[in-house]
Amino acid sequence: MDFSLTPDQEAFRERVRAWLKTNNPVDWQRKVGSSDVPRPEAYEFLRRWQRQLFDAGFIGLTWPKEAGGQGLTFMEELILHEEMAVAKAPPILNILGVGMAGPTIVAYGTEAQKKRYPAKILSCEEIWCQGYSEPNSGSDLAGLQTRAVKDGDHYVINGQKVWTSLAHIADYMMLLARTDPEAPKHKGITYFLLDMKSPGVTVKPLKQITGDPEFNEVFFDNVRVHESQVLGEVNNGWQVGLTTLMYERLALGFGLQVRLRITLEGLIDMARKVEKSGRAVTKDPVMRQKLAQLWIDTESLKYTGARAITKLLKGEMPGPEASAGKMVWVETHQKLQELAMELQGPYSQLMQGSDWALDGGTWQYTFLRSRANSIEGGTTEIQKNIIGERVLGLPKG
Amino acid sequence: MDFGFSQEQELLRATARKFLENECTSEFVRARMEEPAGVTDELWKKLGEQGWLGLVYPEEFGGTGLGFVDLTVLMEEMGRAVMPGPFFSTLLGGLAILEAGGPEHKKEWLGRISDGQAKATLAWTEPSARWDAAGVTTRAKAAGGGYTLSGTKLFVPDAHLADVLVVVARTSDGKRPEDGVSLFLVPKGAKGLSVKLLPTMDQTRKLCEVKLEDTPATLLGVKDGGWAPLERVVQRATVALCAEMCGGAQKVLDMTTDYAKIRIAFGKPIGSYQGVKHRAADMLVDVENAKSLTYYAAWAVDENVPEAALACSMAKAYTSDAYRKVAGAGIQLHGGIGFTWEHDLHLYFKRAKASEFTFGDATYHREKVAQLIAL
Numbered sequence: 001m002d003f004s005l006t007p008d009q010e011a012f013r014e015r016v017r018a019w020l021k022t023n024n025p026v027d028w029q030r031k032v033g034s035s036d037v038p039r040p041e042a043y044e045f046l047r048r049w050q051r052q053l054f055d056a057g058f059i060g061l062t063w064p065k066e067a068g069g070q071g072l073t074f075m076e077e078l079i080l081h082e083e084m085a086v087a088k089a090p091p092i093l094n095i096l097g098v099g100m101a102g103p104t105i106v107a108y109g110t111e112a113q114k115k116r117y118p119a120k121i122l123s124c125e126e127i128w129c130q131g132y133s134e135p136n137s138g139s140d141l142a143g144l145q146t147r148a149v150k151d152g153d154h155y156v157i158n159g160q161k162v163w164t165s166l167a168h169i170a171d172y173m174m175l176l177a178r179t180d181p182e183a184p185k186h187k188g189i190t191y192f193l194l195d196m197k198s199p200g201v202t203v204k205p206l207k208q209i210t211g212d213p214e215f216n217e218v219f220f221d222n223v224r225v226h227e228s229q230v231l232g233e234v235n236n237g238w239q240v241g242l243t244t245l246m247y248e249r250l251a252l253g254f255g256l257q258v259r260l261r262i263t264l265e266g267l268i269d270m271a272r273k274v275e276k277s278g279r280a281v282t283k284d285p286v287m288r289q290k291l292a293q294l295w296i297d298t299e300s301l302k303y304t305g306a307r308a309i310t311k312l313l314k315g316e317m318p319g320p321e322a323s324a325g326k327m328v329w330v331e332t333h334q335k336l337q338e339l340a341m342e343l344q345g346p347y348s349q350l351m352q353g354s355d356w357a358l359d360g361g362t363w364q365y366t367f368l369r370s371r372a373n374s375i376e377g378g379t380t381e382i383q384k385n386i387i388g389e390r391v392l393g394l395p396k397g
Numbered sequence: 398m399d400f401g402f403s404q405e406q407e408l409l410r411a412t413a414r415k416f417l418e419n420e421c422t423s424e425f426v427r428a429r430m431e432e433p434a435g436v437t438d439e440l441w442k443k444l445g446e447q448g449w450l451g452l453v454y455p456e457e458f459g460g461t462g463l464g465f466v467d468l469t470v471l472m473e474e475m476g477r478a479v480m481p482g483p484f485f486s487t488l489l490g491g492l493a494i495l496e497a498g499g500p501e502h503k504k505e506w507l508g509r510i511s512d513g514q515a516k517a518t519l520a521w522t523e524p525s526a527r528w529d530a531a532g533v534t535t536r537a538k539a540a541g542g543g544y545t546l547s548g549t550k551l552f553v554p555d556a557h558l559a560d561v562l563v564v565v566a567r568t569s570d571g572k573r574p575e576d577g578v579s580l581f582l583v584p585k586g587a588k589g590l591s592v593k594l595l596p597t598m599d600q601t602r603k604l605c606e607v608k609l610e611d612t613p614a615t616l617l618g619v620k621d622g623g624w625a626p627l628e629r630v631v632q633r634a635t636v637a638l639c640a641e642m643c644g645g646a647q648k649v650l651d652m653t654t655d656y657a658k659i660r661i662a663f664g665k666p667i668g669s670y671q672g673v674k675h676r677a678a679d680m681l682v683d684v685e686n687a688k689s690l691t692y693y694a695a696w697a698v699d700e701n702v703p704e705a706a707l708a709c710s711m712a713k714a715y716t717s718d719a720y721r722k723v724a725g726a727g728i729q730l731h732g733g734i735g736f737t738w739e740h741d742l743h744l745y746f747k748r749a750k751a752s753e754f755t756f757g758d759a760t761y762h763r764e765k766v767a768q769l770i771a772l
Contacts, residue, residue: 292763303689306400388674
């Protein structure tokens with residue numbers, strides 16, 4: 001057991017830290033907005049930011065060098081995300097491309113595909129979105145109904161996707177569509193690399209609980225896709241898609257714990273200022289218990305994550321354990337946001353724009369946004385099925 | 398970074414698991430529950446031969462010279478087997494001698510403890526059940542070059558088996574309650590020492606009332622300087638206890654998933670129902686997080702990092718809740734059979750309860766965490 005970094009990793013941390021000190025744009029949050037996914041006017045800003053990170057050699061750390069990456073380990077990836085979280089740096093806009101589409105193309109793509117796509121993902125020249133969920137298949141992803149029918153050397157796509165983050169600015173989509181409706185549902189799906197500018201693709205924003213349109217509905221009306229855009233084998237899309245999801249939990253997992261810790265410190269700062277029954281919330285024994293429990297849960301996430309990364313570094317693939325990590329993060333974050341409301345009391349009703357709102361009303365926004373955490377990226381119920389079946393070996397229902 | 402166990406530690410785990418599966422069966426545990434000794438001479442001797450009774454004491458004093466991460470591995474396996482007997486109490490006594498004692502006391506006791514010739518315990522808490530220094534009211538009086546102790550100690554583990562008791566007593570009333578605390582050695586059978594075995598919920602873990610009436614005692618370490626080493630002892634022992642709890646919780650999870658795979662209801666294994674499956678998933682999360690915090694705490698005390706106290710309190714707070722919840726869920730998912738005396742689940746359920754209230758429960762340690770993060 002050893003928590004120290006190698007000299008190379010220490011040097012890498014120093015390099016990231018120094019680079020961020022010089023290059024981290026100040027006051028970017030005002031431009032980007034408080035949402036996890038930014039407002040339209042910020043996209044160009046975030047494209048440039050990712051390009052800057054790329055030029056500095058910080059994007060695609062774990063990607064092989066042939067694919068334009070740095071050929072480093074998950075340890076460097078973790079260090080990067082930790083440092084970015086601590087520095088409160090802007091997010092990586094093309095995270096779905098870098099974290100999911102790219103590694104899946106590297107794993108399954110033809111030589112032509114591997115030449116064409118990954119490099120532009122890293123540099124943020126082409127932004128990717130994920131076309132998985134549909135109105136009638138969310139948790140039951142394999143039940144998806146979007147059809148792809150062979151017509152010469154093309155496929156014709158008809159159907160609809162939903163909850164599609166970034167679709168309104170994306171250049172490409174990781175699209176799962178049904179190519180064989182007769183086959184068992186897992187066996188008739190194909191993974192396509194879809195150009196979002198293709199005729200027949202319509203993107204409509206979806207306004208959500210926060211009032212922001214963070215994601216979209218995407219409609220396909222006789223969209224023609226060339227067969228060279230199939231990733232992996234025809235009808236093997238389920239397997240390819242699962243690889244993407246595995247990377248999703250990894251990619252989105254890095255830095256989450258650190259961000260949670262920073263959010264918790266923000267909550268504690270507010271708790272010191274807010275009074276309940278004439279004393280600071282932090283002096284209230286019940287509130288102290290709750291804050292301490294959040295601290296413990298946040299730390300447990302860190303060390304459970306460290307155990308998972310140790311496995312990765314020893315060459316074992318990330319398994320369903322990632323589901324447990326996601327679940328704990330969700331539970332802890334939602335509990336934290338609930339507590340942010342509880343300790344504000346009646347003030348929790350006031351939104352951004354009121355002079356009376358505490359911390360500018362930002363907690364109200366993040367509280368509402370946190371309700372999605374237990375749904376997006378696989379619901380908590382699905383994570384529990386995965387843990388029950390693939391970790392504990394319990395039979396399927 | 399490597400947050401995993403070494404090959405040697407994995408080997409220790411495999412050895413301990415096999416050893417305990419052979420030597421510490423359910424029948425063995427239940428037989429020991431029925432009698433005061435809590436262990437057989439034979440098992441105790443074998444534990445000594447394995448080098449486990451002196452695992453963390455330096456080799457110069459007859460120990461095995463390993464660390465708390467190694468002890469964590471061993472304690473997990475002992476918790477898995479709900480091993481009865483005075484292993485943990487002897488660890489407490491031994492750690493106190495190691496932390497507070499001079500070379501002469503370490504030489505006198507640690508070798509004998511390590512090879513199984515002597516058992517020890519720590520007599521700390523009193524009827525007030527306080528974990529702070531103000532709870533120490535047993536008086537030490539200087540008498541003829543030595544001391545005599547008077548007072549009542551409660552919840553003392555295995556005092557009826559111990560060859561030597563490390564007794565926490567007050568030598569003076571300083572400005573702070575911590576200032577006047579000292580540690581003493583009291584041998585078995587000392588004058589004025591009476592030990593009464595108490596009926597406990599967890600019969601695998603025996604607790605005693607210890608009364609001292611002008612009992613002659615030898616000062617262990619520095620007069621009025623006992624609180625600091627006691628804190629170190631308790632911190633380290635708490636990590637060991639957490640490890641034992643993690644091992645027990647893991648075993649309950651294993652028993653429960655095994656059962657959920659074979660128990661049929663409404664024509665299907667109950668583990669296929671989400672009501673059961675999701676609760677099992679919750680159990681896994683509790684167990685895994687408890688382990689993560691416990692392993693980190695073990696590493697922290699081994700490396701003596703400044704965060705060690707915080708790490709220990711985080712581990713004990715989380716693990717206290719986790720083991721209780723997991724053991725309760727284990728009974729629930731087993732249904733009626735889990736409530737019977739015949740099934741082993743109640744051994745774990747009761748051990749979880751006993752461990753929860755040893756060295757502070759979750760509420761106590763959350764408040765400690767609050768203090769340590771300067772809330």
